[in-house]
Amino acid sequence: MHRKQIMRLSGRVVDGAVSLTFFAAGDKDRPGPMSVRVYREEHPTFTFGKDYEEYFHGLDARSAQEIFAGTLEPLNGRKFEFRDATTAVGGTYAYWVRHEQDAAPLGPAALRVRDPQVWWTEAEIERRLAQIAEPNGGLAEVVTFGRTIEGRPLRGVVAGNRERLAGFVGLVHAGEAGPELLIPAAERLVSEHADLLQGAGLAVLPCVNLDNRIRLVEGVPWYLRRNVAAVDLNRNFDAGWDVTDHMYGLDSTDHDSETYRGPAPASEPETQAVTDFVAQCRPRVVFSMHCLASICGDSFLTAKAARQDTAFLAEARTWAETYRHGMYPNATRDLAFSCGCSTGSLPGWLYQHARIPGFDLELGTNEDARPCVTDQATPELLTTYQARHLGGMRAVLQRLAGT
Numbered sequence: 001m002h003r004k005q006i007m008r009l010s011g012r013v014v015d016g017a018v019s020l021t022f023f024a025a026g027d028k029d030r031p032g033p034m035s036v037r038v039y040r041e042e043h044p045t046f047t048f049g050k051d052y053e054e055y056f057h058g059l060d061a062r063s064a065q066e067i068f069a070g071t072l073e074p075l076n077g078r079k080f081e082f083r084d085a086t087t088a089v090g091g092t093y094a095y096w097v098r099h100e101q102d103a104a105p106l107g108p109a110a111l112r113v114r115d116p117q118v119w120w121t122e123a124e125i126e127r128r129l130a131q132i133a134e135p136n137g138g139l140a141e142v143v144t145f146g147r148t149i150e151g152r153p154l155r156g157v158v159a160g161n162r163e164r165l166a167g168f169v170g171l172v173h174a175g176e177a178g179p180e181l182l183i184p185a186a187e188r189l190v191s192e193h194a195d196l197l198q199g200a201g202l203a204v205l206p207c208v209n210l211d212n213r214i215r216l217v218e219g220v221p222w223y224l225r226r227n228v229a230a231v232d233l234n235r236n237f238d239a240g241w242d243v244t245d246h247m248y249g250l251d252s253t254d255h256d257s258e259t260y261r262g263p264a265p266a267s268e269p270e271t272q273a274v275t276d277f278v279a280q281c282r283p284r285v286v287f288s289m290h291c292l293a294s295i296c297g298d299s300f301l302t303a304k305a306a307r308q309d310t311a312f313l314a315e316a317r318t319w320a321e322t323y324r325h326g327m328y329p330n331a332t333r334d335l336a337f338s339c340g341c342s343t344g345s346l347p348g349w350l351y352q353h354a355r356i357p358g359f360d361l362e363l364g365t366n367e368d369a370r371p372c373v374t375d376q377a378t379p380e381l382l383t384t385y386q387a388r389h390l391g392g393m394r395a396v397l398q399r400l401a402g403t
Ligand SMILES: [Zn+2]
Pocket: 173, 176, 290, 291
């Protein structure tokens, strides 16, 4: 069999440009410049949430366009890089690279170029968090609640009255909502509502599944739900963990399932960071953002295990109504409220562990949010939802403060 001259093609989006990297095959530590051709094909029919990795299997470079023919210098040792700064935001692309001596190209590497205003980079998240804590004389602080599997710090913000905190959590599922909604709301609450924060406070852990979030920010085209160990964090909490969940027709004990619960209760460091966050902040109520692609609606799901607990459900419903009223002061439709959170979920654990009302927030009947389902959210749509969730969070704090 003919051995290729290059191997291990991969790509990521860095500062809006696609960076393709590959390595020289063979045993030369320091190969010379290499003559290659790069081919690209845009795939507008790729649909986030419906299409997965296999969409790109079997694609043929012969229908792709040659976008480069020339010589590349090695980047370091046997590694080479080609950068493509001519992609469009929202575009999904397949790339191939062919060495001049190879009959067939290497690839495809698949990448989706996302809007950094809608999908924040790790650096942007860190910068915005640090800014919240800066100028406010101790009103807000940034706290590290744990680390991801890959060692990324899981930071949050705690602000205002530490004895009466409401908790807000994001990105339990990597491809869903969190930092882009919660951090701007925290910024506004800290900078504009110092009086309110005397009576109540907020504890925000915005990016629980940060490792796979970064993969999406860096261009993985398809929806990612689980952490890098393939565990669904919302099945990993120690609350009825050993009871198999069959939501979506999947089996939470199956490692291949998108709802895989993990090898043991709270086995994942990200899950432990959330439980540490709850232990340290002792929130009176917790809202966890789901839905898709940085946007989240006003459907409130609490623990299935609480179904028969009418006193708990009455209190939980009041919190959901408070948040919803803050989001939509003039809403006339019924509140979307149900006991939909399975065993091993965060709301399930909050209920079982400490009877804390906890909610997964989903799309609900927010028709204008629908573009997020296929990763079509615009900065304008995000701005709309940032304002709505600020309203919801502020209303919760007002109720906590008794104002
Ligand atoms: Zn989710």
